[in-house]
Amino acid sequence: MKSQDIVVLLKLVSLHEQEEEKGSGEFQWSFQGEAPYSVRSLETLLGISKTEINASIKRSLSTGLAIKDRESGRPKPNRRNLDSFIIHGLKFVFPAKPGAMTRGIPTAFAAPMLKGRLVSGGEYIYVWPSAEGHDMGQSVQPLFKSVPEAVQKDERLYEYLALVDAIRLGNQREVGLAGERLSERLLKK
Incomplete structure (x- = not known):
């Protein structure tokens, strides 16, 4: 498993939620002729190479973090397993360590959609x-180098990755709050 696998899975969650909101017949994609779930589209949206996206999806399918959709045949995140892994295992597999002060895009508790909800x-x-x-602020290495660009194209992905960083960086109380919010979103509780 690699850290970009989480980024790809959360992008698939975001795309699926956008499709559900608009209805599958009305779901308009910004790239003409490209399906939103195609490897080429994911490459453009995430800044991760097609080869790495393919490998990421294969790893996610083999670990149970993704499953093949029965109707469409496309991979989709296994939300329950993904939620459990992010909350209970991610900070041990892909730990985050605050670095030097730098200019950047706020994450974790400082992300715009989490300000006021989580307090660090x-x-x-x-x-x-x-x-x-x-x-x-203090620099934090994202799960993949292209995350700062990818989140500027997708606010939903930004929220998910900010919650992931809150879990990776927070103390027990903060992890609990971020985990609850993540579970609400992923599992639609």
Whole structure:
């Protein structure tokens, strides 16, 4: 398993939720002629190569974090397993360690959609290093290097990855709050 597997799976969750909201007949895709779930589209949206996306999907299917949809045949995240892995195992497999102060895109408790919902006991906010970022904070390496660009195209993905970082960086109380919010979103509780 690699860290980008989580990014790919959360993007698939985001695409599926967008499709559900709009209805499958009305789901408009920004790329003409490309299916939103195609490897080429995922490459464009995530900044991860087609080869890595293919390998990521195969790893996710073999670990049970993804399953093949019976109707369409396309891979879809196994939300229950994904939620359980992120909450209970991710911080041990892909730990995050705050680094030096830098300019970047807010993550974890500082992300715009989480501000006020989760409170960190830390003095500084956490950011993914990015030249396009407007905030100063302690740098945190994202799960994959292209995350800062990918989240600017998809607010839902941004929220999921910010929650993941809150789990990776937080203390027990913060992890509990972020885990509850993640479960609400992933499992639609």
